[in-house]
Amino acid sequence: MIKLGLISDTHGLLRAAVHSAFTGVDVILHAGDVCGDDILAELSIIAPVHAVAGNCDTPGDPNLPPSFEQTFENIRLHMSHGHELGRPKPEQLLQQYPNADVIVYGHTHRQLIFEAAGRIVVNPGAAGARRFDLAPSVAVMTIDGSRVTVELIEIE
Numbered sequence: 001m002i003k004l005g006l007i008s009d010t011h012g013l014l015r016a017a018v019h020s021a022f023t024g025v026d027v028i029l030h031a032g033d034v035c036g037d038d039i040l041a042e043l044s045i046i047a048p049v050h051a052v053a054g055n056c057d058t059p060g061d062p063n064l065p066p067s068f069e070q071t072f073e074n075i076r077l078h079m080s081h082g083h084e085l086g087r088p089k090p091e092q093l094l095q096q097y098p099n100a101d102v103i104v105y106g107h108t109h110r111q112l113i114f115e116a117a118g119r120i121v122v123n124p125g126a127a128g129a130r131r132f133d134l135a136p137s138v139a140v141m142t143i144d145g146s147r148v149t150v151e152l153i154e155i156e
Helices: 017-021 037-046 090-096
Strands: 002-007 027-030 049-051 067-072 075-080 102-104 112-116 119-123 137-144 147-154
Touching: 017 037, 017 137, 027 037, 037 049, 049 067, 090 102, 090 112, 090 119, 119 147
Parallel strands: 002 027, 027 049, 075 102, 102 119
Antiparallel strands: 002 137, 067 075, 112 119, 137 147
């Protein structure tokens, strides 16, 4: 079993509540719009971090590739910010990344868990400054063999 902390759209602000929300996670995945290496450094105090570039991050940053793919247990995961598809919708992401069992993205700032044909699309929401009248949030994903569960967590 592995627990993944999912975070996106920090926009240079890492709330203290993220530390408690991610207690016990094995790995943290940041789905872009990090906006500062200090964010990744602080997250790495909690667990190892993999991050991707968002549309607000510095282009060409070697710490922020455009996408991240890895198999956890038996689950193939793809993470990108989502801006590569304009205004991404879960169905578009499933079509764009057909080999992924789980797709993690950000960009819209809207929390989302979408399941279709045994595949899951997750947007943990935005963890940075409150925007668009949406509550800041993160998610914790647990992978146990072929079973995937996701919990959205509002943070303040």
